[in-house]
Amino acid sequence: MTQSTAPTHLRIHQFAGLKPGPRLLVSAAVHGNEVAGVGAIERVMRLLDEGSLTLLQGALTMIPIVNPLAHRLKRREGDRNLNRNLRPTPIPQDFEDRIANQLCPWLAASDVLLDLHSFNNPGPAFAMLGPRDNNGDLEPFRHQAAESALALAVGTGRIVEGWLSTYALGLKRRADKASDGTRRMALQQDPHYGVGTTEYMRSQGGYGITLECGQHEDPNGPEVAFNAILRTLMLLGMVAAGSAGVQAADPKRPVELLQLYEVIDREHADDRFERPWASFDAVAEGERIGTRADGTPVLAPAGGRIVFPNSKAEPGNEWFYLAKPSDRALT
Template sequence: MNHLPQPRHLRIHQFAGLQPGPKLLVTAAVHGNEVCGVAAIQAVMAQLDAGTLALLRGTLTFVPIVNPLAHRLQRREGERNLNRNLRPPVVPQDFEDRIARQLCPLLAAHEVLLDLHSFQGHGQAFAMLGPRDNQGELEPFAHADKESALAACLGVNRVVEGWLSTYELGLQRRAAKGADGSRAGALVQDPHYGVGTTEYMRSQGGWGLTLECGQHQDPKAPEVARLAILRSLVQLGMVAPEAVELHQPATPAEVLQLYEVIDREHADDQFEREWASFDAVELGQRIGTRFDGRPVLAPSSGRIVFPNNKALPGQEWFYLARASDRSLG
C-alpha cells in the first residue's frame, strides 16, 4: 500500500497563442493506469517547446496526469472513480473530490475538451460522442455538429454515442433496489453519477470527446493519442494543416449507439467466454450466467461493449450497442 503522502497539486501546462482562437483542454490519466495520453501530451509539448510545432492562435492547456494519486498507485482509481459524479464538491470527502474542486473550473474555462483514455480488453481505438442537439433535462446540448466533425478527423474507425442516457437506465434499476448505506452505494445511485469530464464540459456550455486510444499496454496507443491531439488542433484551426497528416478514412467510421447496461448481481456471475469490446452478439445468444444458473441473453443483435469480468456486485458488468443512424458528416 502506498506510504507516501497524497499528492497536493495538479500539474497544468498552458500555451497561449498570440492570436485569439479556441480554448482547448487536453487531459490524460483521469484513470491512473491509463497512461498513453500522458506520453502523447509530453510528446506534443516537446514539439511546441522545440519549435517544430507552432500554435497559431487560441489557448492550449494540458493536464497530463489528472488523477496523480491513482497514477502513483498504478491503478484506475485513487479513492473513487474520478470520471463519475464529477462536480465541484461543497465539502470534499475524498481525494477525487479535491481534484474535482480544481478540475471543474478548469473545464468551465475552456470551450473544447479532448480526454485521452485506454481500456482493459483488446480492441481498436474508438471515440465516445455526446448527445444529439436537444433541450431535454438529462443532457441538453447544442454542439453536436462540432463534436461529430472532430470525431471524424481523429483517425478512429468506430464512434459510440448514448453513454449518459444508457447509464441512466442502470441508475433507475439500482435506485429501485435501494442503497447499502455506504458512500459508494449512495454514489452509484446518485442521478449525477454518470457525469464525467465530457458530460461536465457540456453542462458548462462547452463540448468535447473521450478518445479510447487502445488497450492499456498497446504500444501503438500513445501514437494514436498524439495524432489525435494534433488532428484536433488542425481541425480547430490552432496549428497549420501541414503539421500533421489529416485522417482520410477509406470508409466512414462505424457509429454505434449504446442502449442497455447490465450490472453484475453477484461475485459468481460469469461470462460465457472472454468477451472483448465490440464483439458481435446475436439475438438470444448467451452472454453469461448468473450465480444461480439463470442465463443472461442478448435482447437483440448488436455488440457487447466494456465487458468487465472484474466488476463488483451492483456495478456495470457490460453494455450493449447497436448500429446508429447518426452521420458524422
C-alpha cells in the same frame, strides 16, 4: 495510502497563443492506469517548447495526469472513480472530490475537450461522442455538428454515442435497490453518477469527446493519442496542417457508428461471462453472454455488439454495455 502521502497538487500546463482562438483542453489518466495519453501529451509539450510545433491561435491547456493518486497506485481509481459524479464539492470527502474541485473550473473555462483513455480488453481505438442537439432535461446540447466533426477528425474507424442516456437506465435500476449505507453505494445511486469529464464539459456550454486509444497495454496507443491531439489542433486551426508529420484523417474512410442502448451491472462476484469477450464482439439476439451466480442466464435482448466487457467488475458496477448500429448522420 495515507492522506499525508497522497499527491498534493494537480500539474496543469497552458500554452497561450498571441492571437485569440479556441480554448482546447487535452487530458489523460483520468483513470490512473490508462496512460496512452500521458506520453502523447508530454511529446506535444516538448514539440511546443522546442519550437517544432507552433501554436497559431487560441489557448491549449494540457493535463497529462488528471488523477495523480490513481496513477501513482497504477490502478483505475484512487478513492473512487473520478469519471463518475464529476462536479465541484463544497465539502470534499475523498481525493477525487479534491481533484474535481480543481479540474471543473478548467473544464468550464475551455471550449473543447479531448479526453484520452484506454480500456481493459483487446480492441481497436474508438471515439465516444455526446447527444444530438436537444433541449431535454438529461443532457441539453447545441454543438452536435462541431462535436461530430471532432469525433471524425481524430481518425478512428468506430464512433460510439449514447453514453449518458444508457447510463441513466442503469442508474434507475440501482436507485430501486436498497442502499447498504456506504458512500460508494450512495454515489452509484446518485442521478449525477454518469457525469464525467465530457458530460461536465457539455453542461458548461462546451463540447468534447472521449478517445479510447485501445487496450491499456497496446503499444500503438500513445501514437493514436498523439495523432488525435495534432488532428484536433489542426481541426481547430490552432496549428498548421501537417504539423509534426501528422496528416488529417481521411474523411472518406469507412466509419462504424454505434449507439449504446443497454448497460448491465455485475450483481455478484460469482457472476461470470460465457466466454472471454472483447469490446465490439458481435452478439446475436438471445445469445448467452454470461451467467448469474444463481445460474440465471444473461442473454442478449437483440443483435449488436458488446462494449466494455469487464470480467473484474466489482458487484454493483457496470459489467458490460450493448450497442446497435446508429442512424445518426455525422456530416
